[in-house]
Amino acid sequence: MIRTLALSLAAFTVLAAPVMAQTYKVGVSAEPYPPFYAPDASGTWSGWEIDFIGALCERIGAECEVVPVAWEGIIPALNTGKIDMIIGSMGITPERAEQIAFSDKYYDAPTGVVALRTSDVQPTPEGVEGAYLGTQSGSVQENYVAQFFADSAGDVRIYQTLDEELQDLVAGRIDAVVGDTLAMQPFLETEVGKACCEYRGEVEGDAETLGSGVGVGLRKDDTELLAKVNKAIADIRADGTFDALAKPYFNFDIYGK
Numbered sequence: 283m284i285r286t287l288a289l290s291l292a293a294f295t296v297l298a299a300p301v302m303a304q305t306y307k308v309g310v311s312a313e314p315y316p317p318f319y320a321p322d323a324s325g326t327w328s329g330w331e332i333d334f335i336g337a338l339c340e341r342i343g344a345e346c347e348v349v350p351v352a353w354e355g356i357i358p359a360l361n362t363g364k365i366d367m368i369i370g371s372m373g374i375t376p377e378r379a380e381q382i383a384f385s386d387k388y389y390d391a392p393t394g395v396v397a398l399r400t401s402d403v404q405p406t407p408e409g410v411e412g413a414y415l416g417t418q419s420g421s422v423q424e425n426y427v428a429q430f431f432a433d434s435a436g437d438v439r440i441y442q443t444l445d446e447e448l449q450d451l452v453a454g455r456i457d458a459v460v461g462d463t464l465a466m467q468p469f470l471e472t473e474v475g476k477a478c479c480e481y482r483g484e485v486e487g488d489a490e491t492l493g494s495g496v497g498v499g500l501r502k503d504d505t506e507l508l509a510k511v512n513k514a515i516a517d518i519r520a521d522g523t524f525d526a527l528a529k530p531y532f533n534f535d536i537y538g539k
Contacts, residue, residue, distance in 0.1 A: 303344055304342075304343070304344045304345070305344065305346070305347065306346050306366040306367055307366050308339075308346045308349065308365065308366065308368075309349050309360060309365035309369070309370060310327065310332075310348055310349070310350055310351070311350065311351065311353040311371075312350035312351055312353070313352075313443045314443060315370070315443075315444065316329060316468065317464075317465070317468055317531045317532075318331040318371050319348075319370065319371075327350070329531075330527065330528065330530075330531040330532070331370065332348065334369065334527055335348065337514075338369070338511065338518065341514035342507075342510045342511065349364075351364070351365060353370075353419070353420040354419070356368055360382060360499055361381065361501060367499065367500055367507075368498065368499030369498050369499075371391075371462070372497065372499050373421075373422040373492065373493030373496055374387060374493045374495055374496065374497045375490070375491070375492075375493040376490060378499070382499045382502060383499070383500045383502045383505075384497035384499060385508060385515060386512050386516070387494065387495025387537075388497065388515050388518075388524075389464075389495065389496050389537055390494075390536070391463055391464040391465070392463045392484040392485075392487075393422070393461070393492055394460075394461070394466070395458050395459070395481070395483065396451070396459045396461070396479050396480070396482070397413075397457060397458035397480065397482050398451065398479055399480055401458060403457050403482060404483070405482055405483045405484060405486075406485075407430055407433070410434055410435045411434045412435070412436040413436055413458055414435070414439065414455070414457045415427060415431060415435045415439070415457065416439050416440075416450060416451065416458070416460070417440060417459065418440070418442070418444055418461060419440045419441065422491060422493050423461050424440060426485060426488065426492055427460050429488075430486075430488070431460065444462075444465055448466075448469050448475075451478070452474060452478050463481070495538060498511050519537070
């Protein structure tokens, strides 16, 4: 009887043990990308994409840690297991899809041109003739500029962060920035941005270069996690959570068409 009681207690202990949530390391670019993600003075990250990470991880029943990684090394970091997901405004492109798997898109941002008011830059190859352009290293915009604007532009300067591009634009060291329209919007709403610059419009779409929206990056063999992430994205969209998360940051639908 004593032995039976001991076995029963042992079984109860196993059954009563708390189920530990899966922990995932979520990679974002180490270079701040407001309003999507940026660290404060204490190193705490915040922004729309950080809020999205929290909602998504809650839906898949996981604990998630935000891990900043240099953008140029973020795909190798994923494939070598240093991080488990990329949720850092990474456009879904055929080139990247050869290396990693992508979830369904969770937002879409047009590529556009912000230019000095004193310039006549327009978002076409002819419209950037002789202009000094800035774009961000490792971005789909860098690829677009190289393919469509480099031959006609006077110079193309590559920056590590959007902030650096915009600082040079304000200072007049470049004529225009080719970038993510959503990321540039907060700058255009500042007094400095309103005074110096204006949005000249979207570039002509090219899915091969610019991608088909922004998705969560995953290792190709993480098929079970991919299914969970896709379901979470669909649920977040369907129940109004997506709109609630976006409202403090954007006054328009960032999901796109």
